[in-house]
Amino acid sequence: MNRVSVIIPNYNRSGLVNETVRNVLAQSLAPHEVIVIDDGSTDDSVDSLRSEFGDQIRLIQQANQGPGAARNEGLDRATGDYVWLMDSDDLSSLNKLETQVDALQTSNADIVYSPWARVFIDENRISMDGPVLQQRPVPESRTPLQWFLTDWSLVFQHCLFRTSILRAAGQYRTDMWTCDDSEYFVRILTKDAKVVFDDRSITLYRADDHGKVTGSGFVSSRRISDWAKCLIAMHDLCKSNPELTNHVEFQMRVWKSISEMEQHCPDEQTLIADLKSRSQGSSTEYAIRLFVQRIRKALRTRFSKTHWSPAFQTGSLTATQQNMIEELGFVAR
Template identity: 30%
Template sequence: MTISVVIAVHNRRHLIGETLRSLLDQSRPPDQVIVVDDASSDGTPEVVERFGADVTLIRLPTNRGPGGARNAGLAQATGEYVQFFDSDDIASRDFLASKLEVLLANNADICYGPWLPVWLENGMCRHDGFVRQARPVNGDPLEKFLESWVLFVQSCLISRRLLNEVGGYPENMRTGEDMLLVFRMLEKHPKLVHTSKPLLLMRQHPETQISTESAGAVRRAVDELVLTDTVLREISPETARVQSKALAHWRGRHAQAVKALNSDVIVTATPSRLDHFLSRKHALVTRCRLAISARLAGHRIHQFYQPQMLDSAYADAIRQLGYQPLLNS
């Protein structure tokens, strides 16, 4: 079975090289690496070109956003499985091998695994001590998604057939596009499997994220409106009946997005007072659970992330990448 890695990049000249080396140095290297440059202006394509025939570079003349850039890469992918990867993250040496092994052993469509938010600088890997998604989510993935579970696409090796079946990424969003992709895949009821072996290091640098831009709040509200409206419109009737309380939560999120934009949009699935009550109750219960978790476990990470303290095996995986793990004080 073959693997295609797709990386969308925009102005990451100083980071894309390390990301590519992380993937090309895998114990089971990818069969195809596609980098889609989303109209960078900082010399990013020139860095990618130094990798020669090991990497296929697609240069977009105009910026299409994360969804459009990834779809451009997906259109050129030939592997049976696709790994979308962020242009600033790095992965443990067994990242692809572990996932492919579990996928094939279970004839599955998606394999996901652990990830860790990190700050990488001067050979140090600073972290908060807790690996996310170290264990599989307990229950039906679609139901858990509707209840707030987040499945990060970059932690997944995914069947290309499934990705094409749902039409790839939505291209009308700049944030939250991965959540809509996950929802559409889960609506197809794919077979999900989990492996705890590999580790994705998810680099944190909020100064360059859209949430800190001047128009970030408006952008997020618009995308939240698109996301929640699409989920409410596309969810199957059978799932909607089973997940009425969870859907109330999504209707409440939708109403908040409309309110944030001071929009005149007429919502088809207008929330009732009961929906609003259930949504606010859901938020209150979540805050209480996080507070209890902070007291009992020493952290406020949501249970859906299945957090586990970073152990020696994960620490060794970080050292193999040339970084010394360091707990943030």
């Protein structure tokens, strides 16, 4: 079966969400269903979606509860064999679903990920915000879970999931409005999910804020406390394999989060204490390692011309990828 359920949360992105839906409906493998969950928008998103798409999409309205709650509603209603967790302002090459379904079926994997790029979009022009990310799979020197806990991240837009692995992982946490994807991805990986890479598509992630919950307008203290909750959850999800969370790079993340919490969220003493109980080593050791880490990053940026870790396998936009972008009606520069 190749039925894909596309789940798109929306909050106050009138126009942009329409562009995303058009992109989804134009896929060479037509989606089984497109579920748009409007999370209490106060603009004309709902009217605009209804006017343009009618019964081509399933439009669900709910009170503003955050992105996790919106995605949970979509997951509850999804009936496809695969799920594409798309954001309401991003775009993908028109072959994404076709090639990624093929990759999952061929490999019998649970998750497929593909190249993606941070971009600025101005009418029909696209400006790259750095190199293309994930031109190749993460190095085999670590498992995807090990990389994700230490020096890697992704966005779900450039992935495709088997519905069964998401059902096994459960629902999104709704107490985090940022970092919820990261916690959820670790939960998925701890369900022995098989991950495969496919390079035949590309996803365009808007680097502009455009109302992103993680944008510059979001309260920084909330972002910091959400990350602390996420690290605690990651640690506890991997407690049966302590070597994962004892890794120096994961512990660096924990110590940095403790420092940020003490500086920006001093009133959240319970959360700080919970985070400290998952830490190892001393603050002095952390300070030294942080200094060394910054030096290494500076050297990497100078000599490799990118600050991205090796896990991201960065590269220039290929001719094939440029053609994919032009097929969307854009000129890349």
